[in-house]
Amino acid sequence: MDTMEKRSKITASVIGSGKTGLLTACLLAETGYKTLIVDSDHVLASLVKKGKSASSSLELAKLMKKYTKSGGLTLANNVREAASKSAVVIIAHSPLVDEKRKPDYTHLERASKEIGAGLQSGSLVLVEGIIGPGVTETLVKESLQKTSGLKAGIDFSLAVCPISTTSEAFRNAAASTRLVGALDERSLAAACLFLKSLAKSQITTVKNIRTAEAIGIFGSVNEDVNHALSLELARFCEKAGVDFTECQKATSANLPFSLPVSNVAKRYFSPEPYLFFEEAENSGSLLSLVTLARKINEDMLKRTVHMTKEALKSCGKMFRRARITVLGITEHLDPEVLDTHFSRNLVSSLIKNGARVRVYDPLFSVKEIAELGFQVEATLGKAIEGADCLLIAVGHERFRRLNLKRIRFLMKQPAALVDVSNVVDSERAVKEGFVYRGLGRG
Numbered sequence: 252m253d254t255m256e257k258r259s260k261i262t263a264s265v266i267g268s269g270k271t272g273l274l275t276a277c278l279l280a281e282t283g284y285k286t287l288i289v290d291s292d293h294v295l296a297s298l299v300k301k302g303k304s305a306s307s308s309l310e311l312a313k314l315m316k317k318y319t320k321s322g323g324l325t326l327a328n329n330v331r332e333a334a335s336k337s338a339v340v341i342i343a344h345s346p347l348v349d350e351k352r353k354p355d356y357t358h359l360e361r362a363s364k365e366i367g368a369g370l371q372s373g374s375l376v377l378v379e380g381i382i383g384p385g386v387t388e389t390l391v392k393e394s395l396q397k398t399s400g401l402k403a404g405i406d407f408s409l410a411v412c413p414i415s416t417t418s419e420a421f422r423n424a425a426a427s428t429r430l431v432g433a434l435d436e437r438s439l440a441a442a443c444l445f446l447k448s449l450a451k452s453q454i455t456t457v458k459n460i461r462t463a464e465a466i467g468i469f470g471s472v473n474e475d476v477n478h479a480l481s482l483e484l485a486r487f488c489e490k491a492g493v494d495f496t497e498c499q500k501a502t503s504a505n506l507p508f509s510l511p512v513s514n515v516a517k518r519y520f521s522p523e524p525y526l527f528f529e530e531a532e533n534s535g536s537l538l539s540l541v542t543l544a545r546k547i548n549e550d551m552l553k554r555t556v557h558m559t560k561e562a563l564k565s566c567g568k569m570f571r572r573a574r575i576t577v578l579g580i581t582e583h584l585d586p587e588v589l590d591t592h593f594s595r596n597l598v599s600s601l602i603k604n605g606a607r608v609r610v611y612d613p614l615f616s617v618k619e620i621a622e623l624g625f626q627v628e629a630t631l632g633k634a635i636e637g638a639d640c641l642l643i644a645v646g647h648e649r650f651r652r653l654n655l656k657r658i659r660f661l662m663k664q665p666a667a668l669v670d671v672s673n674v675v676d677s678e679r680a681v682k683e684g685f686v687y688r689g690l691g692r693g
Contacts (some may be wrong), residue, residue: 252397252444252448254353255283258282258284258448258658259283259284259285260285261284261338261339261340261583262284262285262286262336262337262338262339262340263279263284263285263287263337263338263339263340264287264288264333264334264337264339264340265279265286265287265288265289265326265341265377265459265541266330266333266340266342266343266344266362266366266596267342267343267344267362268347269343269344269681271343271345271346271379271380272288272341272343273288273315274533275341275343275379276288276318276324276431277314277315277317277318277324278449279297279449279599280318280321280323280324280325281318281323282448282449283323283608284323284339285323285326286318286323286324287325287326287333287337287649288324288325288326288333288337289326289327289328289329289330289333289574290438291334293362294405294522302359307395307655313684319484319486320517321509322382323524324439328370328436329365330337330362330365330366330368331365331366331368331369331544332369333367333369334365334366334367334368334369334370334371334374335528337371337374338373338375339374339375339380339445340366340374340375340376340377341378341379342359342362342366342377342378342379342380342391343379343380343443344358344359344362344380344440344523345380346380346381346382346522346523346526347522348381348520348522348525348526352494352525352528353529354383354522354524354526354529356382356386356390358392359382359386359390360391360394361529363390363391363392363394363395364395364397364398364457365400365675366395366398366399367394367395367397367399367401368398368546368585370395370398370399370401370407370455370571372401372406372407372680373406373407373408374407375406375407375408375438375441375442375445375692376391376395376409376410376579377406377410377411377412377442377445378411378412379411379412379413379435380413380467381413381464381467381468381471381472381526382413382521382526383464383468383526383527383530384464384468385461385464385530386464387411387464387682388408388434388460389458390459392409392434395407395409395679400514403434403438404434404435404437405437406434406436408437408438408441408442408485409433409438409460409465410433410434410438410439410441410442410460410479410516411431411432411460411463411467412429412446412465413430413463413464413466413468413470414462426573427451428453428454428455428660429449429454429455430444430455430456430457430463430466430467431454431455431456431462431463431568432456432458432459432460432461432462432464433456433459433460434459434460439456439554443456443475445681450545452609456520458610464516468523468527468567470522470526471521471523472524472527472529472541473525474518474521475509475518475521475524475541475544475545475548476540476541476544477511478511478514478518478544478585479544479545479547479548480545481510481511482515482546482547482551482554482654482690483518483547484498484510484514484691485613486554487588487630488691488692489664489692489693490693491543491689491693492534492690492693493693494691494692494693495510495541495690495691495692495693496673496691496692498510498691499511499602502540508598512578514554514577514595514672515551515644515671515672515690516581516594516644516645516672518548518551518595519548519549519551519552519592519593519596520549520592521548524541525542528541528542537657538624542596551594551602551671552597553600555597555642555644555669555671556597556600556601557603558642558668558669558671558688559575559601559606559642559669559688561603562640562667562668562669562686562687562688563639563640563667564638565667566640566666566667566686567665567666568639568665568667570604570605570606571604571605571606572605572606572607572611573606573607573639573640574607574608574637574638574639574640574663575601575606575607575608575609575639575640575641575642576608576609576610576634576635576638576639576641576642577594577597577601577608577609577611577629577642577644578610578611578612578613578621578634578641578642578643578644578645578650579594579612579644579645579646579647579650579672580594580610580612580615580620580625580644580645580649581594581612581645582612585654587665591623593644593645594610594625594644594645595623595624596665597642597644598625604658607623608625608626608640609626609627609634610625610626610627610634611627611628611630611631611634611635612645612647613631613647614646614647624636632661635658635661636662636668637661637662637663638661638662638663639662639663639667640666640667640669641658641662641666641667641668641669641670642669642671643668643669643670643672643674644671645672646671646672646673647674647675649667650672650674650675651674651675653675655668655675655679655680655683656683659683659684659685665684665686666684666685666686667685667687667688668680668685668686668687668688669687669688669689670687670688670689670690671682671689671690672690672691673689673692674693675687675689676678677689677692
């Protein structure tokens with residue numbers, strides 16, 4: 252695997268065409284491997300076949316077009332076919348949590364069984380992404396062995412790499428770090444050899460799979476706790492007349508600590524902490540801080556509704572029967588990670604309180620938004636026409652370029668603007684005549 256020529260003779264497959272899976276596939280193609288990608292979702296599969304991505308990332312779209320056109324990345328018909336042709340099989344399914352906040356590993360189990368049906372002796376199976384500690388050595392390993400008739404650690408290698416490929420890691424692959432835990436020494440050697448070939452990635456190894464899975468979970472839980480702290484500090488700033496975004500900029504640029512940028516919609520329902528809660532419950536562990544952080548993140552929904560009521564009140568308007576336009580549904584177009592929990596519950600809560608709500612998201616068609624149960628308009632202009640309040644729920648990049656002067660002209664005066672994603676300049680909004688409320692904007 253140490254030269255492009257040698258790698259060009261090796262086939263690697265990626266199971267799952269979410270953002271992580273596609274970035275991984277592009278990195279494999281960039282490094283020289285003959286790369287197959289497969290997804291059971293026919294919509295995603297058709298996009299891959301056309302060299303497209305369901306993600307909103309323009310960078311990923313360019314990479315997909317580049318590698319599908321060059322032939323370095325191709326779509327396999329099914330998982331079994333991909334596994335039967337591959338020396339390396341990467342499972343890149345995102346974790347799922349059901350409505351009762353319980354882990355759902357149905358997709359992972361199904362993929363493991365299908366991989367086993369085509370798995371070749373001598374192959375490496377690498378689980379990429381975040382799953383609960385113990386899942387690989389039970390569900391994944393047992394499913395692979397049962398359908399393949401092969402023995403893990405003897406006939407094939409099995410390892411976990413919970414630190415997923417990101418856009419930043421792709422751009423600076425030589426400096427990226429991969430964490431690896433494996434079933435045995437042989438599997439660890441195979442996984443390290445493979446990962447080091449990906450543009451000389453730095454490798455950190457741990458003694459077993461369960462430790463690697465735990466570290467992956469800890470990273471997400473750490474992010475959840477920091478985000479909750481960020482929300483608490485932002486709440487203080489609102490009362491104390493301090494601009495939290497200014498604090499964020501200063502700390503990230505000059506100080507030895509940083510304040511995470513609040514991403515309300517993303518952290519409102521983050522699946523990974525619930526995977527952790529399941530394992531903690533099974534082991535009898537008490538996670539007071541982690542549980543409190545999750546509650547703070549989920550309570551942001553009520554806080555958003557309160558901010559909206561406050562903004563309308565400052566306009567001299569009643570919340571009941573107020574017309575509110577919500578901008579942004581979710582960050583993702585990928586059905587596997589399509590998280591509309593925040594927007595769904597937000598719209599539902601606004602309606603229950605008597606408001607009339609319309610939704611607009613430039614990443615979705617009118618039909619797609621309507622199928623999600625929202626009242627939708629085809630254009631931004633139509634969505635905001637006659638509205639009493641504009642509520643930016645998901646901070647898409649293009650919302651940073653909103654023409655506030657034109658928007659206020661279309662709205663019913665006086666107009667309120669509530670921004671929980673902090674994509675609008677508060678001073679500009681006030682200057683244009685809006686009654687403004689923003690997360691952490693004192």
